[in-house]
Amino acid sequence: MGEGRTSLKEEISRMIIRSVADIRPAAEALRDIAWARANLRVAVADNIASKTPLMDEDGAILASEVFGWNAPNERWWADTRLALSSPLPRACRYESEPFWANADGFRTRQHNRYLDAIDLANFEKRAFTKAAIVIPVHLPFGQIGMATFNASHADQTDLSAEYEEHADELALLTHRYIAGCVKALRTRQWLPADCQLTKREVECLRWASIGKTDKEISMILGRSHATVRFHIQNAGEKLDAVNRSQTIFKAAQLGYLGFAA
Template sequence: MVLLSQENIDAVRVTGPEKIRPAAEALHRIAHAHGMRVAPAHDIADKRTPVDAEGNILAHSVFGWPDEERVWWRNSKLALDSPLTAACRFESQPFWVNAGGFRTMEHNPYLESVDLTNFEHRALTKAAIVVPVHLPFGQIGAVSFNPEDRDKTDLTEDFALLGDAFGLYARTFIATYVQVMGTHQALPPDSRLSKREVECLRWAAIGKTDLEISMIMSRSRATVRFHIHNAATKLNAVNRSQTVFKAAQLGYISLAKK
């Protein structure tokens, strides 16, 4: 099988509920051709795992994982404790990992803090190529490619050969799955903020009060409150903190510490 092709990209793309299973089967075929099994998660904060249009769990019915007690979609503690999902919160590019550490295309110091104690028990594999999938509204998905040879621990050559291609296929599958299956929009479509609203929220995000913002911007306190209230209305937020958070989700402001 050709590793990377437009035909394969189209095959793993979910264009409707009825296409979920064929897309999953295509992803399975690609991984299997290179000695890997797929473990998909469309939201690492949710123990639920991707399903087809009839509600069948793809990990079990397509990707071949046994339907046993210690599976990530039946035990939320596994997802919270897994070093694989923990790393996806700090990394956006494909990486591979075993008990010896994380290997990335570019060094990421944040991964050094991820606990790898009892790696095999917590990750349910001795080694894996993992693709984080960062989605709109702060949602994070992930696809783990685990060796069919369960004793294999060195994926250096596999990652060099497969990492980029697996990254493209995994992102295409998860992103289009979420788009097709999403029933709740976290933010309203008409949420364009004005320049003044964004400026007020930027100061609010670093802890400035309305009075302090009014002094910084040379505007009245009432004007600052007006802009923040308007932003909250546009973003369907219930309070100041949620307004700031949703503005950050849309990329208007940053919550990174200065």
């Protein structure tokens, strides 16, 4: 550890968020840590599916006020189509470990074939960066957050050294920060607490989630049509769902319907 550098434990402690008031100080700490480590600029989204940028308790947009993305060509947070058009959040839907990317491709610890299919044309324009270390943060209920640690020099396209040295520790800091933000900002309970489905209910829902009808599920599981319908309806009541589709959706959000690799 270099002289004057704080320990990872101390850095993680600066990411603790107990209330909305802690969001901005933790963001400032994350910004400073990334710069001190490798002159990296930070961009954070707590939910890549949301058009609302991450804000502090006073409603200030952190991307601008804390992380300094203010140049006309840097206002990534103002692009409401970013999650659909940029290759970086798209990659976060298929990868849960840190990776780095530029116009030549994605680099991961282990090969991910889903990333090979992502279009990288006009990378810089669509990703608002020439190169970035990306930290996906997969949270409960299907929410995905992400942070990018971007090269500070306009002509730098290779972050391989920074990735090897810092990505794992940046991932710890990022996860603590984004998870804390989400808990502090969540004001509405969308799913029932402590919902426990039975083995039969999960079996029926897994088959239903890939398009099987009740009749087909009954043949697969060797149960009556009425029994299958009962299990799916019972699961829906537990999940406070209004129909079959929402039952499947909520069960998936709680991780009951995970697919094998």
